[in-house]
Amino acid sequence: MSVLARSVGNAFRNKIRTTAVVAVLAVAIGLALAMLVANQAVTAKVTELNASVGTTLTVNPAGGQGFEGGGEPLTVQQAATAAQVPNVTEVVGTKALRLRNATEMAAQGAGGAGGFGGQATTTMTTSLTPAVDAGTLGNRNQETGTTGSQPARTFSLPITATGTGAEVDSTGKALDITEGSGLGDYTAASKSALLGTTLAEKNSLKVGSTFTINDQTFTVAGLFDAGTAFGNNAVYLTLTEAQTLAALPGELSTMIVTVNSMENVDAAKTALQTALGTDKADVTQGQRNLETAVSSLDSVKNISLIAFVAALGTAGLIILLIMVMLVRERRKEIGVLKAIGAPNRTIGLQFVLEALVLVTLGSAVGAAVASFASGSIATALIGSSTTTTAAPGVRRATGGFPGGDPLGGANQLLTSVTASASPGVIAAGIAAVFGVAIIGALVPALLTARIRPIEVLRGE
Amino acid sequence: MIEVKNLVRMFQSGERTIKPVNNVSFELAQGTFASIVGKSGSGKSTLLSLLGALDKPTSGDVVVDGVSLAGMPDGKLTEYRRRDIGFVFQQFNLIPNLTALDNVMLPMEFAGVRRSIRTQRAKELLEQVQLDVDRHDRRINRLSGGEQQRVAIARALANEPKLILADEPTGNLDEQTGGHIIELLNSLRREHNTTILVVTHDRSLANKTDRRFRLQQGRLTEETAPKQTQGTAAAGTAAVAAAATVG
Ligand SMILES: Nc1ncnc2c1ncn2[C@@H]1O[C@H](COP(=O)(O)OP(=O)(O)OP(=O)(O)O)[C@@H](O)[C@H]1O
Numbered sequence: 001m002s003v004l005a006r007s008v009g010n011a012f013r014n015k016i017r018t019t020a021v022v023a024v025l026a027v028a029i030g031l032a033l034a035m036l037v038a039n040q041a042v043t044a045k046v047t048e049l050n051a052s053v054g055t056t057l058t059v060n061p062a063g064g065q066g067f068e069g070g071g072e073p074l075t076v077q078q079a080a081t082a083a084q085v086p087n088v089t090e091v092v093g094t095k096a097l098r099l100r101n102a103t104e105m106a107a108q109g110a111g112g113a114g115g116f117g118g119q120a121t122t123t124m125t126t127s128l129t130p131a132v133d134a135g136t137l138g139n140r141n142q143e144t145g146t147t148g149s150q151p152a153r154t155f156s157l158p159i160t161a162t163g164t165g166a167e168v169d170s171t172g173k174a175l176d177i178t179e180g181s182g183l184g185d186y187t188a189a190s191k192s193a194l195l196g197t198t199l200a201e202k203n204s205l206k207v208g209s210t211f212t213i214n215d216q217t218f219t220v221a222g223l224f225d226a227g228t229a230f231g232n233n234a235v236y237l238t239l240t241e242a243q244t245l246a247a248l249p250g251e252l253s254t255m256i257v258t259v260n261s262m263e264n265v266d267a268a269k270t271a272l273q274t275a276l277g278t279d280k281a282d283v284t285q286g287q288r289n290l291e292t293a294v295s296s297l298d299s300v301k302n303i304s305l306i307a308f309v310a311a312l313g314t315a316g317l318i319i320l321l322i323m324v325m326l327v328r329e330r331r332k333e334i335g336v337l338k339a340i341g342a343p344n345r346t347i348g349l350q351f352v353l354e355a356l357v358l359v360t361l362g363s364a365v366g367a368a369v370a371s372f373a374s375g376s377i378a379t380a381l382i383g384s385s386t387t388t389t390a391a392p393g394v395r396r397a398t399g400g401f402p403g404g405d406p407l408g409g410a411n412q413l414l415t416s417v418t419a420s421a422s423p424g425v426i427a428a429g430i431a432a433v434f435g436v437a438i439i440g441a442l443v444p445a446l447l448t449a450r451i452r453p454i455e456v457l458r459g460e
Numbered sequence: 461m462i463e464v465k466n467l468v469r470m471f472q473s474g475e476r477t478i479k480p481v482n483n484v485s486f487e488l489a490q491g492t493f494a495s496i497v498g499k500s501g502s503g504k505s506t507l508l509s510l511l512g513a514l515d516k517p518t519s520g521d522v523v524v525d526g527v528s529l530a531g532m533p534d535g536k537l538t539e540y541r542r543r544d545i546g547f548v549f550q551q552f553n554l555i556p557n558l559t560a561l562d563n564v565m566l567p568m569e570f571a572g573v574r575r576s577i578r579t580q581r582a583k584e585l586l587e588q589v590q591l592d593v594d595r596h597d598r599r600i601n602r603l604s605g606g607e608q609q610r611v612a613i614a615r616a617l618a619n620e621p622k623l624i625l626a627d628e629p630t631g632n633l634d635e636q637t638g639g640h641i642i643e644l645l646n647s648l649r650r651e652h653n654t655t656i657l658v659v660t661h662d663r664s665l666a667n668k669t670d671r672r673f674r675l676q677q678g679r680l681t682e683e684t685a686p687k688q689t690q691g692t693a694a695a696g697t698a699a700v701a702a703a704a705t706v707g
């Protein structure tokens with residue numbers, strides 16, 4: 001019987017204790033790993049959110065936003081000015097048009113769509129039927145001042161057609177084209193258009209189908225998914241085409257300005273505001289609510305990292321205590337080994353190997369537990385801390401397994417763990433756990449081995 | 461050759477100090493079969509553990525083949541126990557979750573003996589102490605007291621030690637098995653010139669040894685009755701004691 005065989009045998013000597021030790025270790029190590037996974041998931045989400053909104057600024061005409069409000073419209077010249085501001089990497093101009101269903105307009109009469117704010121928003125007719133119902137509450141858009149003159153009138157929301165200078169939506173995020181292709185050169189006039197998925201569905205349009213705006217025929221080049229019902233009730237055209245349609249070349253509704261990095265956003269915002277003039281343009285930063293989402297996610301990230309360290313520390317402490325107890329319990333055996341001539345290193349080796357067997361088992365079970373648990377932990381962490389905007393990211397970060405797919409789980413664990421900590425850090429963590437186990441076994445074993453055998457044999 | 465010089469072992473027991481071994485001196489030539497008798501609690505086990513380097517004396521020294529144990533570092537003492545000493549404990553001190561065979565193989569493993577040779581020799585030794593073959597692979601905690609005692613003896617013989625220190629090696633054995641063990645030890649002495657020192661309450665065993673010592677209140681005296689004439693042994697006990705207890 002070799003030292004190794006003896007150690008393995010000893011590790012399983014007391015089956016109940018071994019099971020308990022492995023279970024406790026597994027929970028601690030599993031928790032540590034799960035925290036690492038959660039940390040990674042949140043980090044990925046934060047990066048994604050930062051990438052999408054963190055570096056974009058929106059410029060609106062002073063006093064106006066969207067279709068509402070007054071003030072002078074923005075111009076192409078201002079876009080050029082904005083592009084000169086330090087740290088600005090891209091300026092995308094958009095021109096928004098308001099489309100109303102032609103038949104409905106005719107039924108309501110020519111003045112039906114009037115009464116919008118002072119800004120020169122152009123309302124046009126289209127063959128498209130909106131995909132969003134106006135709803136029954138209230139009298140949306142103060143359609144008529146009169147009471148009960150048109151009681152059973154059918155009414156639906158307008159459709160927004162946005163001419164854009166690049167393949168991005170109004171927040172600067174890249175359009176998610178699900179079918180067909182983009183519009184190619186967004187600064188050239190083109191009779192192609194991108195339709196939101198629900199709008200296309202409502203009008204039974206596919207890629208290649210046609211519809212009209214102001215009696216001009218447009219071809220559907222592609223479909224996009226904005227993620228919301230409202231966002232999908234929209235049409236994208238090239239910027240130039242929209243300006244041509246509105247007969248307002250050189251005029252912009254908004255500019256989406258991309259800054260080169262997060263740190264420079266505030267400075268660029270101030271510089272941009274100065275360059276354009278406060279009386280001419282309002283510069284706003286992306287969506288402020290996302291920023292708070294990011295900061296709360298950041299705190300979750302920190303908590304998960306602390307939890308990881310704490311769980312790892314706990315695992316270490318448990319191993320240390322267990323090993324110390326285990327060696328103390330077997331003092332007499334050490335005395336016997338020593339009395340029949342076992343060198344200290346043999347005694348040390350035997351207990352170290354025994355510790356390693358326990359830790360290896362605990363780690364393996366812990367990793368298995370983590371594989372099953374990490375997905376739901378990450379989902380729960382992110383799900384409870386952010387608004388709905390986090391949803392797609394979560395799906396991506398966790399791989400969408402609520403504990404049903406062990407193989408995928410293990411893969412997910414591996415990728416997550418390696419993504420959130422470098423191999424060196426992981427190796428160091430593993431080494432730390434095993435190191436603690438080795439020290440916990442070796443030190444008390446050697447201390448006992450140093451005592452005169454007769455004293456150890458006699459017991460306490 | 462083992463020389464014991466003015467050996468003292470003191471214990472602090474509350475207020476009192478007890479000296480189970482109080483200024484003991486004697487010499488044993490290589491190949492001697494000797495016995496120590498004495499009342500329970502007279503210090504026999506204490507003396508034996510000092511000789512086996514399991515304990516350190518309060519004062520005095522044990523010299524083995526000219527080498528003093530007193531000045532030896534821990535590692536050398538371990539080597540001495542492994543190579544030169546076969547110790548049979550009064551409480552056996554076997555590893556309970558290992559089999560009889562594994563227990564006997566342990567000292568050989570520490571001495572670096574090859575596995576195949578270890579197994580072979582362990583089996584032979586267990587046969588020599590008359591442990592049934594079907595008990596060889598049984599774990600110690602499933603063996604009877606007498607069976608354990610014989611495993612302990614087999615383990616003590618494993619590394620062919622120069623000196624065997626046995627604390628009541630026949631205490632749990634029937635007369636016949638005990639007699640066989642004595643015969644086994646005697647043959648070792650004859651064939652390998654092994655020095656053997658046994659602690660015993662067994663008169664018949666003591667009478668078969670070359671030299672007989674008695675430990676009384678920490679003092680060692682030697683009985684000089686001729687070992688063949690068992691009837692006069694008791695009478696001779698008190699008569700002459702001083703020979704080996706000089707100092
Ligand atoms: N560590 C110790 N501390 C205090 N007293 C001790 C210690 N070890 C032994 N003694 C005492 O020393 C005396 C001798 O003990 P020892 O075990 O040597 O007796 P023994 O002759 O072997 O007895 P037995 O025949 O019953 O085995 C006893 O009175 C015992 O109480």
Ligand SMILES: [Mg+2]
Pocket residue numbers: 504505506550627
């Ligand atoms: Mg005793």
